[in-house]
Amino acid sequence: GIQVEQSPPDLILQEGANSTLRCNFSDSVNNLQWFHQNPWGQLINLFYIPSGTKQNGRLSATTVATERYSLLYISSSQTTDSGVYFCAVVASSGGGADGLTFGKGTHLIIQP
């Protein structure tokens, strides 16, 4: 199946810093989503971005489908941004009801 690699695995930053999280995937995709898992375990959908660039407030994401990677940018980090960020994809080669394959996540800690 498709492989999803996220980097870095862990990231510790001071409040106000910017960060870039990366997601590499091994095959072409129909679906790519970024999630934030908060300390209560909830998966918060950040972006649906199989290609192109999107922005939502301090967060933005870019997927370069031809090169099989996606980037999540967080600007002016706040302590509430702490948590695990997951990238998840659906391979183009699969069936219509294929589920997302998740990466292992980036554990982000924002210190005050």
Add this chain to the structure above:
Amino acid sequence: EPEVTQTPSHQVTQMGQEVILRCVPISNHLYFYWYRQILGQKVEFLVSFYNNEISEKSEIFDDQFSVERPDGSNFTLKIRSTKLEDSAMYFCASSAQGRNSPLHFGNGTRLTVT
């Protein structure tokens, strides 16, 4: 904004007992999914469901698991005889058009098997 809702939020059960986890997907969605996340690990796909039948399932989804859409709104995951290693967060998700549309996740049910 419509949400996927899951109940209960926490469930504690004894090994060998049956549990049923419940989900109400977004009303106009056609594809339904269950995922599992063991504490500290990544989210793993269990099963997808479309047109009243299982479409895809992972190796994790063995004979002790089953899914059902008993009416027009609920989607359930049953674990027949729970094991200690079934302790995890279970997420339900739904999407309008399967792989060509975003999946929307519920808040999860934290299952603890003792």
